[in-house]
Amino acid sequence: KNQVEQSPQSLIILEGKNCTLQCNYTVSPFSNLRWYKQDTGRGPVSLTIMTFSENTKSNGRYTATLDADTKQSSLHITASQLSDSASYICVVSDRGSTLGRLYFGRGTQLTVWP
Amino acid sequence: GAVVSQHPSRVICKSGTSVKIECRSLDFQATTMFWYRQFPKQSLMLMATSNEGSKATYEQGVEKDKFLINHASLTLSTLTVTSAHPEDSSFYICSATRDTNYGYTFGSGTRLTVV
Numbered sequence: 001k002n003q004v005e006q007s008p009q010s011l012i013i014l015e016g017k018n019c020t021l022q023c024n025y026t027v028s029p030f031s032n033l034r035w036y037k038q039d040t041g042r043g044p045v046s047l048t049i050m051t052f053s054e055n056t057k058s059n060g061r062y063t064a065t066l067d068a069d070t071k072q073s074s075l076h077i078t079a080s081q082l083s084d085s086a087s088y089i090c091v092v093s094d095r096g097s098t099l100g101r102l103y104f105g106r107g108t109q110l111t112v113w114p
Numbered sequence: 115g116a117v118v119s120q121h122p123s124r125v126i127c128k129s130g131t132s133v134k135i136e137c138r139s140l141d142f143q144a145t146t147m148f149w150y151r152q153f154p155k156q157s158l159m160l161m162a163t164s165n166e167g168s169k170a171t172y173e174q175g176v177e178k179d180k181f182l183i184n185h186a187s188l189t190l191s192t193l194t195v196t197s198a199h200p201e202d203s204s205f206y207i208c209s210a211t212r213d214t215n216y217g218y219t220f221g222s223g224t225r226l227t228v229v
Contacts, residue, residue, distance in 0.1 A: 046218075104157040
């Protein structure tokens with residue numbers, strides 16, 4: 001069964017600290033993995049996208065890693081800011097069709113405290 | 115970058131009425147648009163996939179007569195919740211893509227409250 005599991009479910013950190021969010025998936029055949037940031041009451045906004053051959057991708061203070069062998073990904077946030085408080089969603093796409101089907105994790109709710 | 119506009123952002127309607135939600139791709143032609151539903155602290159759940167000019171493909175368990183989807187042009191898809199009931203209250207999100215290499219862009223979502 002194709003699934004995407006994220007951990008932790010929630011996380012609280014102090015402003016300026018770093019954190020790492022985890023994503024494990026069983027989606028096959030694999031096409032790509034995306035990390036999205038979703039603010040409360042808003043739609044998801046893309047942070048990174050990685051294909052099978054990529055093992056790291058950065059976007060400012062966000063760095064995503066991918067280990068396609070172990071089917072694991074992480075999102076590392078450095079020097080956190082209050083505006084980083086949001087839900088971070090891991091989304092994996094398969095290659096079962098031309099367009100690919102998206103499988104969503106339930107997200108990690110990150111809260112950054114001053 | 116790709117922008118998807120979704121309106122309205124919030125809507126409150128009376129039970130039994132219908133509500134239409136619009137999803138527009140502003141700077142690209144979206145061959146495929148998707149409609150999702152999201153409950154609090156849950157992941158997005160795909161409701162249906164719509165391709166321009168053809169009937170939408172609904173996920174198992176989604177009532178196509180209740181959630182009417184129209185994708186009349188390459189830049190506009192609409193979701194109409196017919197005869198809404200309080201249990202239809204949720205956060206509805208659309209996304210659009212030109213192709214998988216182009217990526218998926220999400221709208222800002224619509225908070226529907228049925229009273």
